[in-house]
Amino acid sequence: MKIFVAADHGGFELKNKIVDHLKRTHSGDEVIDVGPAVLDKNDDYPIKAYDVATKVLGEDDARGILVCRSGQGMAMAANRVNGIRAAVVWTKEIAKETREANDSNVLSIAADYLDDDWAESIVDVWLETKFSGEERHLRRIKELEDL
Numbered sequence: 668m669k670i671f672v673a674a675d676h677g678g679f680e681l682k683n684k685i686v687d688h689l690k691r692t693h694s695g696d697e698v699i700d701v702g703p704a705v706l707d708k709n710d711d712y713p714i715k716a717y718d719v720a721t722k723v724l725g726e727d728d729a730r731g732i733l734v735c736r737s738g739q740g741m742a743m744a745a746n747r748v749n750g751i752r753a754a755v756v757w758t759k760e761i762a763k764e765t766r767e768a769n770d771s772n773v774l775s776i777a778a779d780y781l782d783d784d785w786a787e788s789i790v791d792v793w794l795e796t797k798f799s800g801e802e803r804h805l806r807r808i809k810e811l812e813d814l
Contacts, residue, residue: 669729670794671719673701675712675741678734678778681786685732688787693794716744720751723772731773732790738777745773750812757781759792766796768804 670689674682682700689698701718703710712735719731731753733741738755745753753773754765757780765771774793776786798804 668695668794669697669699669722669726670732671699671701671722671729672732672734673715673719674703674710674734674778675715675736676703676706676708676710677712677736678741678776679703679706679710681776681778681781681783682732682734684783685734685786685790688790692791696794712740713744716741716753717748720745720748720753720773724748724750729772730794733773733775734778734786735775736777736779738775738780742773742775745775752808752811756789756793759789762789762793763796766793767799770798770804770808 672682672686686698686700716733719733723729723731733745735741742753742755745751751773752769752771753775754771755775756762756765
């Protein structure tokens with residue numbers, strides 16, 4: 668799997684920690700740091716979210732991870748791209764639920780409200796959880812795409 672990771676200035680430090688964590692613990696996956704490479708207070712979330720969203724859709728087996736202060740801005744921006752199902756997640760249980768029931772393909776997390784270890788555990792659960800494939804969930808995903 669390819670995992671694209673990006674942040675705005677508010678999520679920069681946590682993004683770097685998540686990238687390092689993924690490279691250490693998910694060696695079978697290709698981890699791609701979409702940026703920013705250096706902290707810039709002018710890095711705005713819409714552009715970074717769009718970059719990750721379009722990259723995820725351009726690959727057969729890919730997911731995205733976005734980090735900003737609340738997680739909300741990144742998710743809102745990513746969800747404007749048809750085919751993206753970005754979920755703001757703050758617990759491992761919600762990470763699992765968004766994968767099993769919603770087949771979320773982008774994870775959005777809040778740098779201001781999660782400590783590093785908790786954020787990494789959410790990322791791990793989200794990446795390891797498979798979509799259930801149940802008919803009702805497939806139907807709902809199609810309904811989302813048809814809106």
